Amino acid sequence: MxxxxxxxxxxxxxxxxxxxxxxxxxxxxxxxxxxxxxxxxxxxxxxxxxxxxxxxxxxxxxxxxxxxxxxxxxxxxxxxxxxxxxxxxxxxxxxxxxxxxxxxxxxxxxxxxxxxxxxxxAGRRIAALGMSEPNAGSDFAGITTTAVRDGNGYRLDGEKMWISNAGIADVYTVFAKTDPAAGAKGISAFIVEADDPGFSVAERIPLIAPHPLGRLAFENCCIPADRLIGGEGAGFRIAMSNLDIFRSSVGAAALGFARRALDEACRWSNERQVFGSPLASFQTTQGKLGQMATEIDAAALLVYRAAWLKDTAGVRVTREASMAKMYATEMAQKVIDEAVQLHGGYGLVLGAPVEKLYREVRALRIYEGTTEINRMVIAGQTLARFAEGQ
Structure with a gap:
C-alpha cells in the first residue's frame, strides 16, 4: 500500500x-x-x-x-x-x-x-457459519431450520443458503429454532461436523467473484447434546455478538480493496498519455483521485474507531460497527468504479486488477448486514439515544 x-x-x-x-x-x-x-x-x-x-x-x-x-x-x-x-x-x-x-x-x-x-x-480444520436460509437472510429471526430434542441429542431439519466454505469446511456453526413459537428468543446455536449423518452440501453456488459458497441440507441430522452452544434460546444473542466483532472487519476488507484501486488508479494515471500529457495532469483526474483518497480516509476512521472502541471499552458497538461496515463498503464500490473509469477500456479486461476488484467488492455491501439493514440499525440506535437524552 x-x-x-x-x-x-x-x-x-x-x-x-x-x-x-x-x-x-x-x-x-x-x-x-x-x-x-x-x-x-x-x-x-x-x-x-x-x-x-x-x-x-x-x-x-x-x-x-x-x-x-x-x-x-x-x-x-x-x-x-x-x-x-x-x-x-x-x-x-x-x-x-x-x-x-x-x-x-x-x-x-x-x-x-x-x-x-x-x-x-492451526488450519487443520476449516470453519463455516450457517445463518442465512433460502427465505431468511436479513430477517434472521425468520429462520425455519429446527432442532428438536432427540434422546441424548438434537435432530436438525432444514436448509441453509449462501454459506461460505460450504463443501470444504469441517466444522459448521448452525443456528436453528428450538422453540419455533418464540421467534428470535427460540433460536439456538449448534456445532455440526461435516461427517454428521443427515448433513450434506446440497449445492455449490457460483458467483461473479468466485469463492466456496453453497446450500446446506439437514435431514434428520442427529448431533449430541454437548454440541449446543450457550444454552437453548441463546442463538440470537450469540449471532449478534459475533457480528459485533466481525462486522467492522468487513469495512476493513473494503478498505483494502479501495486502497488497491486508488494505487492502481494513481499508477495508471501517471503512465497513461492523453493528448501528449499524463492522465494525472488533468484537473478532472486529480478531482477523482482527491475524492477517492478523502473517502478512503473517512472510512478508515470509522472502521478503526469501531474496532478501537470494541477493544478498549469491551462494550457492544452495534452502532459504530454498522456505520463502519455501511460507509466503507459503499465507499469502496464508488472508489473502485472510479478506478475502472480512469482505466477506460483497459479497466474492463478480464483479470485486470481493477476489473477483479469491481467483481470482488460487490458482495461486501450485502453480507453481514446489507447497506439498507445497517442504515436501519444506525437509525434505530440514533433515535433511541435521542429519546434517552430528552
Whole structure:
C-alpha cells in the first residue's frame, strides 16, 4: 500500500504496527504470487492453501480464542485490510476461520473450545457459519431450520443458503429454532461436523467473484447434546455478538480493496498519455483521485474507531460497527468504479486488477448486514439515544 500513514493514528499500539508489517511481508511473499482471476475449479485448493499458510504464520490464532479471552478486533481488521489489498480470496480464507468459529470463541464451553479452536487456529480444520436460509437472510429471526430434542441429542431439519466454505469446511456453526413459537428468543446455536449423518452440501453456488459458497441440507441430522452452544434460546444473542466483532472487519476488507484501486488508479494515471500529457495532469483526474483518497480516509476512521472502541471499552458497538461496515463498503464500490473509469477500456479486461476488484467488492455491501439493514440499525440506535437524552 502506498499510503501507510493511518498506522500512526492513535487507534493502534506498537504491537498492531508490528503486526501490520508482518502481515504486509506475508501478503507480498505468499499471497500476491497466487492472486489472480480465480476460477471455480481451483477455489477449494486455493482456500485450503491460504488457510494453511495463514496458520503457519500464526495469523489464524488472532481470529479465534481458545481460552475465552477477548478477540483483538483491531488486529483482525488490519489483517483483513492488508490481505484484501492483495487478494479477496486470501481475506475470505482468513476471516471465515474467525467468523465460523466466533460463536465457539465467544460462548462455547471449555470443552468445545478445547476440542475445536486449536484445530481451527492451526488450519487443520476449516470453519463455516450457517445463518442465512433460502427465505431468511436479513430477517434472521425468520429462520425455519429446527432442532428438536432427540434422546441424548438434537435432530436438525432444514436448509441453509449462501454459506461460505460450504463443501470444504469441517466444522459448521448452525443456528436453528428450538422453540419455533418464540421467534428470535427460540433460536439456538449448534456445532455440526461435516461427517454428521443427515448433513450434506446440497449445492455449490457460483458467483461473479468466485469463492466456496453453497446450500446446506439437514435431514434428520442427529448431533449430541454437548454440541449446543450457550444454552437453548441463546442463538440470537450469540449471532449478534459475533457480528459485533466481525462486522467492522468487513469495512476493513473494503478498505483494502479501495486502497488497491486508488494505487492502481494513481499508477495508471501517471503512465497513461492523453493528448501528449499524463492522465494525472488533468484537473478532472486529480478531482477523482482527491475524492477517492478523502473517502478512503473517512472510512478508515470509522472502521478503526469501531474496532478501537470494541477493544478498549469491551462494550457492544452495534452502532459504530454498522456505520463502519455501511460507509466503507459503499465507499469502496464508488472508489473502485472510479478506478475502472480512469482505466477506460483497459479497466474492463478480464483479470485486470481493477476489473477483479469491481467483481470482488460487490458482495461486501450485502453480507453481514446489507447497506439498507445497517442504515436501519444506525437509525434505530440514533433515535433511541435521542429519546434517552430528552
Amino acid at each position: 502506498a499510503d501507510l500513514s493511518f498506522l500512526d493514528w492513535p487507534f493502534f499500539d506498537d504491537r498492531h504496527r508490528a503486526l501490520a508489517e508482518r502481515a504486509r511481508s506475508f501478503a507480498a511473499s505468499r499471497v500476491a504470487p497466487l492472486a489472480g482471476n480465480h476460477t471455480e475449479a481451483d477455489l477449494d485448493d486455493l482456500c485450503r492453501g491460504f488457510v494453511k499458510a495463514l496458520a503457519e504464520e500464526d495469523f489464524l490464532s488472532l481470529s479465534v480464542s481458545a481460552d475465552g479471552s477477548a478477540l483483538d478486533v483491531r488486529a483482525i481488521c488490519l489483517i483483513r485490510e492488508i490481505l484484501g489489498y492483495h487478494d479477496g480470496l486470501a481475506d475470505f480464507s482468513f476471516v471465515m476461520q474467525g467468523l465460523g468459529a466466533g460463536p465457539i470463541s465467544l460462548f462455547g464451553s471449555d470443552g468445545q473450545r478445547a476440542r475445536y479452536l486449536p484445530e481451527i487456529a
